[in-house]
Every structure is written in C-alpha cells, then in structure tokens.
Amino acid sequence: MTAARTMDLLRFATAGSVDDGKSTLIGRLLLDSKSIFEDQLEAIEHTSADKGYDYTDLALLTDGLRSEREQGITIDVAYRYFATPNRKFIIADTPGHVQYTRNMVTGASTADLGLVLVDARHGLTEQSRRHAVILSLLRVPHLVLAVNKMDLVDYDRETFQRIHEEFTSFATKLTIPDLTIIPISALKGDNVVTRSESMDWYEGPSLLHHLENVHVASDRDLVDTRFPVQYVVRPKSDSHHDYRGYAGRVAGGVLKPGDDVLVLPSGFTSTIEGIDLFETEVAEAYPPMSVTVRLADDLDVSRGDMICRPQNAPQPTQDIDAMVCWMTNAPLKARQKLAIKHTTRSGRALVKNVQYRLDVNTLHRDQDADELSLNEIGRVQLRTQVPLLADPYATNRTTGSFILMDEATGVTVGAGMINNVTD
Amino acid sequence: MPDTTATSPAPPAHADYRLSQLDELEAESLHIFREVAAEFEKPVLMFSGGKDSIVMMRLAEKAFYPAKIPFPVLQVDTGYDFPEVLETRDHWVNRLGVRLIVASVEQAIADGVVVDDGKTSRNRLQIGTLLNAIEEDGFTAAFGGGRRDEEKARAKERVYSHRDEFGQWDPKMQRPELWDLYNGRIRAGEHMRIFPLSNWTELDIWDYIGREGFQIPSIYYSHQRRVFERDGMLLTEHEANPLRKGEEVSERTVRFRTVGDLTLTGCVESTASTIDEIIAEVAIARVTERGATRGDDRFSEAAMEDRKREGYF
Structure with missing residues (x-):
C-alpha cells in the first residue's frame, strides 16, 4: 500500500480578489505542499519581471486564460490540486466581485468547505458577507473565515476578537453548520501550515491542520435512500x-x-x-x-x-419552489419556457413567477422584483412538464438541485436549489 | 514490467462511509462515462495509448461491465508513434472487443485535409486530422484524457467542453458546470469534448495504475535508449528526427513521462522500473510532465490554449 491510497478527498471553494491576499494564500498552500513545480514557478517569475513587478505575482499561477492575464483578473472558476499525506484537496478558486456571482455559485456547488478571507485592517466588507451568504445558500457544510494580514495589525488579539464577534453575529442569519475562524498571515505564513509564534493567544488549529482534519463523510445524507x-x-x-x-x-x-x-x-x-x-x-x-x-x-x-425505500421516498411533483441563480444576460421572466435537468431526468419547465430577488450583500428580499438579471439570485416558482423526484436542497444537495438551459442555444442559464416540495 | 491481466482490486469497505480519493475519483469518472453514453447519440473515445487514455479505457470497461463499451475508440496516428504504444493499444482493443478507428495524419495529408509544409509539427497536423475524423463519422461526443493539473489553460476547462461547428473551443463562452449535473445539449454540427479525468492528478493516475495492476507501454519504465539533447529535452534517435549541428547521440537510461509523437516527446533520465519507483519519482518531481518532455507546449505561455481553441484534444 502506498500512502496515497489511504487518502481521502476534500473539495473547497475560495472567493476573493487579489487585494485580500487570496492568491498569496493559495500560492503558499501550493508551495508549502510542494504542488508548484519549478517550471511553473519560473514561468511566473519571468512574467512578473516582464511586467516590472519586484515580487513574484502568485496570482499568475491561477490566471490561466490569455484574456485573464491581459486584464489582470480571474474571471472564471479555476481548479487547483494539492495533497498532504492524508488528504487530497481540490480548490475551486473563483473571483469575488459581484459580477461573478455565478462563478462563485458554481465553485460552491461541489464544495465540502468554503474559505472566506477578510483583511484584518478592514474587517468585514460587503464582499466577505456576500461570500458567506452564497456559501450558506449553497449549503456548503463547513465555513472557514481566515482573518488575513494579521502581521499588518501587529498580531493584535483585540482586532481579531472584533472581527470574530462581528462575523459570528452576522452568521446567525445564515445556515452554517460548522464555522471556524482563524487569524493568519498568508504572506508571513502565520497559522497557514504551522501554528504562529506571534499569536500565542490563539489556541485553535492552523488553516492546513483544520483542512486536513475537518470531517466531511458524515455531511452526506446516509439515511434517505436515493x-x-x-x-x-x-x-x-x-x-x-x-x-x-x-x-x-x-x-x-x-x-x-x-x-x-x-x-x-x-x-x-x-x-x-x-x-x-x-x-x-x-x-x-x-x-x-x-x-x-x-x-x-x-x-x-x-x-x-x-x-x-417504500417508507422513505420523495414526493413526485411538477410544482417547484426554488432559489435560482441566473447566469445569462437576458433576464429570467414569468412565462419563460426552459429546459431543466434534475438528477437523471430532463424535461421542460415554465417559469410561473418570481417571488422576490435576494440582495446577497444584505439578505434584503425585494418583493417587487418580477425578473432576475445576470448574477442575481431569487425565489422562483416553476411548473415542470415531467414530475421531478425531488427533495429539499437543505436535505439533499443532489436530489435538491437542478440546472436550467436555454432551449434554443443549449446554454446553461440558471442553477436552482429546491426550497420545499409540495404536491 | 507489470502483469498483463487486469485484476479487480478489493471493493471499498469503510465502516465510516468514507471513500479513498481514488475511489471517489473513480466514482465521479464512471458517472461521467455513463451520463455521456445515456445522453449522446454517437460518442467516441479518443485513445492515444498513453497512460491517461489507458486509465480511460479501464474506467469505460468498469462503467458498462458486464456489457461491452458501447462506443468505438479513435486513434490519431501521426505516423511517428512509438511501436510499444501501438502494441499496448492493440492489446486493450482486443481484450475489450471494441472497434478501433485509426485516423492517419499521412492519409489526411494525402487527401489534402491538412497541409504538411515541413514546418508545422505533427502534433498540430493532428488537429485537422482529428476534426476531420469526428466530422466524417458524425461523432457528437469525444472522450479525452485531459487533466486540469496538466496546464493552466486546462485548469479552467469544463468536464463537458463545448465545441462549435468548427470544432473550436471558446474559453469565454464556457457553460457553467454545477454539482454533477452535466449539460449535454448541442446543435447540429457541434460536438462535446468530455474529460472524465478532469480532477485526477499525475500522481492519482500512477496510484490508480499501481492499484489496478494493468498493462501500460513499456517505455514508461526505465530502459536503455539512444538519445540526443535538444532544448534541454532528450529526444529519440530516429530518421524522422534529423540531428542538427552540434547534437550528439548517446545511450542513456531513460523513461517517458508522457507519450506522444516521437519527434516531439522527450524522455527523462530515470532508473524507475516499477510502478512504486515511478510513484516515488513523480512525488518528488520538480518539473511538470509537460514542461519536462513536451516540445509542443514550449513555444509560448499560451501554446496549449491556442491549440485547444483550434480543436486539440
């Protein structure tokens, strides 16, 4: 038996922009687990030098497409891989801006854990709240808030406590079964792989230790046979x-x-x-x-x-009430007809109405909304042509999710999470 | 050398309902193979004979067992394939009883499908040959062994990668891919490239080959070979590889990390002669497999992205 054979797998999603140190953090996890190769490091060192930077821009590792390099931003979901002796990790790395909400939703859909970064100097921002809201909506069972750049606030315990309290109080409005808050410095390496010597007041695990040990097998529904x-x-x-x-x-x-x-x-x-x-x-x-x-x-x-099972089966239904993230330019409207795929069933769906639009920054529900634009999330009622064998998304992420497709172009235009099933 | 009979490993038995990373990756890949077989009219498996495409054959075998693989296998023959690779291909095709379609670059040149101007690499000529074969037979889905860890343009590619009627990939128009709900809708003339190994790494591939114990081409293991050095790569002495000024042939102990056209694929010095030794070597390797041994990826930072746009594997 090789060591690799006894590993398990953790999928986690990150979101954020260059400013909050996300790329530096991912770069450090990859570097410290020896998952970056010399030729990759050399290539980005060259590019950084060509651009006149006096540092190696680790963001270049994840900016895979030419248009992204030209614009200096990540616009798509990038998948990164690294492993420690006990666990293989798949990172779904997504951009943090509101105009990329659909990418965040995509990255979070398969994640066991979500990693939200905040800059210790600025505390919670609209962006970090939005990330937490999306992870909660997608029912990602574990959330880590990494309070980054602790070195720039002199590893101050009070600063960390303030952010800790603010986030914990915000999180009560969300569904986060497991929350862990860790003070780190991605740049200096504090609490990333090993425990920091500069923050002896912090008694929790390092980020990597937490990622390696968080228990994910029990997150899956082992009761309701589907x-x-x-x-x-x-x-x-x-x-x-x-x-x-x-x-x-x-x-x-x-x-x-x-x-x-x-x-x-x-x-x-x-x-x-x-x-x-x-x-x-x-x-x-x-x-x-x-x-x-x-x-x-x-x-x-x-x-x-x-x-x-005879005593435990989903209720077949053609009336679906769901949270939908809209992913294309032309808005979602009542009476629109779409193609739907739910588990292995495909069919057609009719949009009955938009109940409200959710502001992912404030959780405010706009009841007057009658359509959803690109990157907007809202509560929608659908009527499907074939009965779906569905469960609430809160119970089962597989039998509670569906995608919507444009019948003419075939493009994926929406992602849905079923709220409750009525017959 | 590994044994040639594919044996079945012990089933996963976990009291705590945890799967190992290989079992989970395998489960994901089997799901993808079955989804494509169920939803696409005419799938085909692109088979190079390299380790990734052999893992693909193994997964396809498992997905439909005890039935046969319900689609044919397509190989693009550059005319300069390693004989050991063709041998492995025939072994697998015969064992599984699948139909093999060979699209020959030589034939495509003779038919005027692609133009050999003497400057374009065989690898690039493969693109036109491949697209022509897909179009001629009307395949609607083509499985490829690409992995996201190979190259950064691939890190953003979907499992279902849409190709327009020109066979091209548009990275800006990629469809969002959520949960394990794959969108296989295409219009006439379009096709989908399917990458069931998207989430596997080079090490996962080797661990899986080690676990399953099946045959891969012997050139992946350490052997003696007459080679010369070009651009920091060790290339095989061959009539299709004329020596340039200052290049000298010597015999070295080498193995291949990737297998492609022998005019472009370099080998590395290695004494690894078993799967375990290869795994140990890969685990401490400091250069990516493509960076070390693929001339086709060295021309520019976006070499792979450009070839993918045109319709490469």
Whole structure:
C-alpha cells in the first residue's frame, strides 16, 4: 500500500480578489505542499519581471486564460490540486466581485468547505458577507473565515476578537453548520501550515491542520435512500444473457442486498438482489459511489427513474419552489419556457413567477422584483412538464438541485436549489 | 514490467462511509462515462495509448461491465508513434472487443485535409486530422484524457467542453458546470469534448495504475535508449528526427513521462522500473510532465490554449 491510497478527498471553494491576499494564500498552500513545480514557478517569475513587478505575482499561477492575464483578473472558476499525506484537496478558486456571482455559485456547488478571507485592517466588507451568504445558500457544510494580514495589525488579539464577534453575529442569519475562524498571515505564513509564534493567544488549529482534519463523510445524507437510475446495463451476451443492472451514483442513504425498494415514478416494489462494482459484488453502497444495482424482479425501470425505500421516498411533483441563480444576460421572466435537468431526468419547465430577488450583500428580499438579471439570485416558482423526484436542497444537495438551459442555444442559464416540495 | 491481466482490486469497505480519493475519483469518472453514453447519440473515445487514455479505457470497461463499451475508440496516428504504444493499444482493443478507428495524419495529408509544409509539427497536423475524423463519422461526443493539473489553460476547462461547428473551443463562452449535473445539449454540427479525468492528478493516475495492476507501454519504465539533447529535452534517435549541428547521440537510461509523437516527446533520465519507483519519482518531481518532455507546449505561455481553441484534444 502506498500512502496515497489511504487518502481521502476534500473539495473547497475560495472567493476573493487579489487585494485580500487570496492568491498569496493559495500560492503558499501550493508551495508549502510542494504542488508548484519549478517550471511553473519560473514561468511566473519571468512574467512578473516582464511586467516590472519586484515580487513574484502568485496570482499568475491561477490566471490561466490569455484574456485573464491581459486584464489582470480571474474571471472564471479555476481548479487547483494539492495533497498532504492524508488528504487530497481540490480548490475551486473563483473571483469575488459581484459580477461573478455565478462563478462563485458554481465553485460552491461541489464544495465540502468554503474559505472566506477578510483583511484584518478592514474587517468585514460587503464582499466577505456576500461570500458567506452564497456559501450558506449553497449549503456548503463547513465555513472557514481566515482573518488575513494579521502581521499588518501587529498580531493584535483585540482586532481579531472584533472581527470574530462581528462575523459570528452576522452568521446567525445564515445556515452554517460548522464555522471556524482563524487569524493568519498568508504572506508571513502565520497559522497557514504551522501554528504562529506571534499569536500565542490563539489556541485553535492552523488553516492546513483544520483542512486536513475537518470531517466531511458524515455531511452526506446516509439515511434517505436515493438512487437515480442513470443507465441500464444489458450485455445480451452469452455469458451474461439475463443480466439487467441499473447503473447510477448513490445520491443518499445506504443500499444493501436484500433491501426492499420502491421504484419511482412507477411505484413498483422489489428487493435488491445484488450491487455490482465492476467484477465485485459489494455489501453496501453509499454516496458518492457509482454502482450497478440488480433487482429480484423483472421490472420496467429506465433512466430518470429513482430507486428508494417504500417508507422513505420523495414526493413526485411538477410544482417547484426554488432559489435560482441566473447566469445569462437576458433576464429570467414569468412565462419563460426552459429546459431543466434534475438528477437523471430532463424535461421542460415554465417559469410561473418570481417571488422576490435576494440582495446577497444584505439578505434584503425585494418583493417587487418580477425578473432576475445576470448574477442575481431569487425565489422562483416553476411548473415542470415531467414530475421531478425531488427533495429539499437543505436535505439533499443532489436530489435538491437542478440546472436550467436555454432551449434554443443549449446554454446553461440558471442553477436552482429546491426550497420545499409540495404536491 | 507489470502483469498483463487486469485484476479487480478489493471493493471499498469503510465502516465510516468514507471513500479513498481514488475511489471517489473513480466514482465521479464512471458517472461521467455513463451520463455521456445515456445522453449522446454517437460518442467516441479518443485513445492515444498513453497512460491517461489507458486509465480511460479501464474506467469505460468498469462503467458498462458486464456489457461491452458501447462506443468505438479513435486513434490519431501521426505516423511517428512509438511501436510499444501501438502494441499496448492493440492489446486493450482486443481484450475489450471494441472497434478501433485509426485516423492517419499521412492519409489526411494525402487527401489534402491538412497541409504538411515541413514546418508545422505533427502534433498540430493532428488537429485537422482529428476534426476531420469526428466530422466524417458524425461523432457528437469525444472522450479525452485531459487533466486540469496538466496546464493552466486546462485548469479552467469544463468536464463537458463545448465545441462549435468548427470544432473550436471558446474559453469565454464556457457553460457553467454545477454539482454533477452535466449539460449535454448541442446543435447540429457541434460536438462535446468530455474529460472524465478532469480532477485526477499525475500522481492519482500512477496510484490508480499501481492499484489496478494493468498493462501500460513499456517505455514508461526505465530502459536503455539512444538519445540526443535538444532544448534541454532528450529526444529519440530516429530518421524522422534529423540531428542538427552540434547534437550528439548517446545511450542513456531513460523513461517517458508522457507519450506522444516521437519527434516531439522527450524522455527523462530515470532508473524507475516499477510502478512504486515511478510513484516515488513523480512525488518528488520538480518539473511538470509537460514542461519536462513536451516540445509542443514550449513555444509560448499560451501554446496549449491556442491549440485547444483550434480543436486539440
């Protein structure tokens, strides 16, 4: 066994601009975990020198596209990878400005943890509040507030305490199951990888120690069995003549051979005969495993159906009430028709109305709003052509989310999180 | 040399419902393969014979088992492929019983699909050859083994990467990609490039090859080779690689970190002859695999971005 084989995976999202030291922090995590290679470092050292900088601009590492380098800004989600002996990390690095809200939403959608940075000199800003609001809306279960540039406030405990209290009080309005606040200096390395010697008043973990140890497996719903059927495996070969398996990714609960199951929308019941992972039969399957489920009875099950338990199944519904982040220039309006994809089901959706627009800086709800523009988030009611087998997003991020697409261009125009399911 | 029979590793068994990073990456990739097979009319798997595309074959095998892989495999033959690579390709294609389509750069030149002006690298000529093959057969989705850790233009590419009717990638028009809800809607003439290994790193690939124990081309392991040095890279002595003034051939102990066209792919000095030794070497490597051994990525800071825009893998 190599060490790498016992690692697990943590996906985290960061948002912010160059000024709050986000790039310096990511650069330091990559450098200190030896995830930046010499040729990459040399390339950005050259570019920094060509631009007349007297420092190496670590932001150049993440600004991958030419248009971004020309404008000196990050405009898209960049994925970065690093690993320590116990854990592999995937960073979804997104820009912090309000005009890139859709990128932040995208980065947060798959994150287990969100990292918000504030400058100790300035305290909480509109931008840091917005980041926390978006992470909360996307139900990212763990949030870290890194109070950066502590070196510039002489590692002052009072300053940190003030920001700590201000954020904790703001966070009561949000849904943040796990909040950790860490004073750091990304530039000097205080509390990034190792505990700072300049802040002996701080007794918590360093940022990296926290990232390495935060427990994420229990964040997934292991109670409510949800298995959206993705693909029907039928070999029709001599050796597997009668094989019929339902391939998919477990979205919730733990499936075991012998379990009684209910298949939606048909309502048929059966028993799990076996669960296959390639050539192996597994004793149980849980999120986010991709497996193939065999049932004891020969039923008509196809893509878009959902395997769940008789006493615990989502309510099929065509009326959806959701928070929607709008991602394209032409606004979302009532009576608009869109394509929708929810788990493995696709169909059409009609916008019934916009209930309110949410101000992501202040949490104010504008009830007079009747449309959503690019990067705006609001509560929307939809009517779908096919019933969705949905759960509230707060219960299950997989069966509670959907995307909206333009029927003519095919472009993804919106992302939705289901509030509650009514029949 | 590793054994040639692909064996199945032990299933994940975790009392605390945690998956290892390899199991989680595998689960994500299997989901992508199945999603494409379910939603696209005519997918194809681009297969180079390199380690990444062999991992792709393995994942495709697992995604549809015990059924066969429900799409063909496409290889772009530059005419200067390493024989060991072609051997591995044939081994995998025969074992899995998939249809192999070979799009030849030589043939594309003969047919006037691409123009060999003597200055353009084989790698660039592959682009036109590939696009022509996709268009001719009407493929709507083409799986590629690209990883986001390879190069910074790739760090921002989607798992489903949209290509217009000219086969081009527009980085400013990329579709947002949320949760694991992939948008596979295309219009006539357009196609999608699919990257199931997006979140894998070079080390993950090697760990996976080590865990699964399957065959990869022998040139990934340490061997003796007659090479010469050019631009800090070690290139293979070959009639297609004429020596320039001052270049001298010597025999060295080397291995390849990436496998492409032999006129452009350099090797590194190494004594790593097992997967574990390679993993140890990769873990302490100080230069990216492309920076070390790929002439095609060295021309400019945006070399990869430019080739991707034109329709490269």
